[in-house]
Amino acid sequence: MHALLLKADGFSSTGVPASDLKDVAPFVEHGEVPVPVPGPGQVLIRVRASMVNPSDLSFIQGNYGQPRVKGAPAGFEGVGEVVDGKGFMAARLKGKRVSFVAGPTGSGAWAEYAVADAATVIKLRADIRDEDGAAMIVNPLTAAAMVGMVPPNGAFVASAAASQLGKLMAPLARDTNRRMIALVRRDAPVAALKELGAAHVLNETAPDFDQALAKVLAAEKPKLFLDAVSGAVSARVFNAMGMDARWVVYGKLTPEPPEILEPGKLIFMRKRIEGFWLVTWMRRTGIFGKLSAIRDVQSRFADGRWKTDISARVPLRKAVADLPKALRQTDGKIMIEIGQA
Numbered sequence: 468m469h470a471l472l473l474k475a476d477g478f479s480s481t482g483v484p485a486s487d488l489k490d491v492a493p494f495v496e497h498g499e500v501p502v503p504v505p506g507p508g509q510v511l512i513r514v515r516a517s518m519v520n521p522s523d524l525s526f527i528q529g530n531y532g533q534p535r536v537k538g539a540p541a542g543f544e545g546v547g548e549v550v551d552g553k554g555f556m557a558a559r560l561k562g563k564r565v566s567f568v569a570g571p572t573g574s575g576a577w578a579e580y581a582v583a584d585a586a587t588v589i590k591l592r593a594d595i596r597d598e599d600g601a602a603m604i605v606n607p608l609t610a611a612a613m614v615g616m617v618p619p620n621g622a623f624v625a626s627a628a629a630s631q632l633g634k635l636m637a638p639l640a641r642d643t644n645r646r647m648i649a650l651v652r653r654d655a656p657v658a659a660l661k662e663l664g665a666a667h668v669l670n671e672t673a674p675d676f677d678q679a680l681a682k683v684l685a686a687e688k689p690k691l692f693l694d695a696v697s698g699a700v701s702a703r704v705f706n707a708m709g710m711d712a713r714w715v716v717y718g719k720l721t722p723e724p725p726e727i728l729e730p731g732k733l734i735f736m737r738k739r740i741e742g743f744w745l746v747t748w749m750r751r752t753g754i755f756g757k758l759s760a761i762r763d764v765q766s767r768f769a770d771g772r773w774k775t776d777i778s779a780r781v782p783l784r785k786a787v788a789d790l791p792k793a794l795r796q797t798d799g800k801i802m803i804e805i806g807q808a
């Protein structure tokens with residue numbers, strides 16, 4: 468099968484933040500490898516389309532917290548049909564269109580075929596577009612899990628809010644009576660995020676950002692800061708928040724280190740810093756909680772309350788050459804189309 472194959476093993480401490488990566492050629496190459504064989508409890512999926520997420524761009528560089536396997540297909544998330552599998556659940560899924568996440572040390576989604584654990588794939592409703600099916604797990608379930616951390620009628624701050632994840636969180640927050648204070652770094656996405664449901668949208672590069680933030684924090688009193696950037700601005704935002712504030716780090720979109728500006732606030736104001744990873748949430752959430760989140764995610768895509776914005780489509784076999792141009796557009800997701808020559 469054709470695939471984009473990892474060029475190196477293990478980890479690397481060098482690398483650039485996912486949003487600054489301009490070329491994947493140093494890290495993956497197009498090649499042909501045997502179709503992977505599913506193990507017990509796994510399914511083999513004929514992939515239709517897969518996503519290029521920030522986690523993929525960190526992983527291929529070796530700085531995602533999971534070791535790479537040289538020669539294995541890269542790519543975490545995609546959509547396709549189950550064509551084979553081992554075990555009871557796998558047999559029931561045969562012939563079904565599913566969203567899937569491939570394990571980081573297994574055979575990935577940037578390939579004509581991929582393997583995934585049968586227990587983790589999502590059988591798709593017929594009215595879900597492939598574009599949404601290919602991006603159904605990583606960002607939507609993270610949005611559902613993280614917005615669910617905010618108490619009803621409460622407020623939260625979210626950085627990098629022009630991201631696909633931010634665009635999912637804004638309407639979900641509005642629909643569930645939570646108020647999102649969205650931080651962006653450009654003026655262009657401000658109006659669209661307000662339209663989607665953010666209660667406030669602040670440009671962190673504006674000269675009066677600190678004053679505007681202080682005003683909104685005083686009015687909304689958010690206790691949660693969902694942060695995908697983890698840099699100097701993040702540190703200022705956390706410092707400006709009040710008693711019991713939680714800084715939840717779930718991404719690292721800038722190379723600059725964040726600083727704890729006033730450690731005394733951790734001591735005397737019960738402020739906390741923690742991490743969020745969807746994989747941990749999936750492991751810790753009971754089956755009914757997961758099924759309910761998945762049902763909600765599918766119906767939001769099916770009825771149009773959510774949609775995946777696609778900024779570029781690249782054919783698998785030309786992806787290494789086409790990705791540099793696609794990566795320059797930051798207003799949506801890049802989708803790899805597997806069947807396209």
Ligand SMILES: NC(=O)c1ccc[n+]([C@@H]2O[C@H](COP(=O)([O-])OP(=O)(O)OC[C@H]3O[C@@H](n4cnc5c(N)ncnc54)[C@H](OP(=O)(O)O)[C@@H]3O)[C@@H](O)[C@H]2O)c1
Binds near residue numbers: 521651721746799
């Ligand atoms: N921990 C988890 O389980 C988990 C799960 C899902 C996603 N994530 C993380 O969530 C984040 C968003 O993912 P996504 O797929 O939604 O991303 P995306 O659609 O590719 O968008 C990335 C966004 O980040 C913004 N950005 C990049 N660098 C920035 C910086 N230095 N300062 C401020 N904003 C910056 C970009 O802003 P512009 O539009 O201005 O360029 C862009 O809007 C990523 O960090 C990803 O790794 C984590």
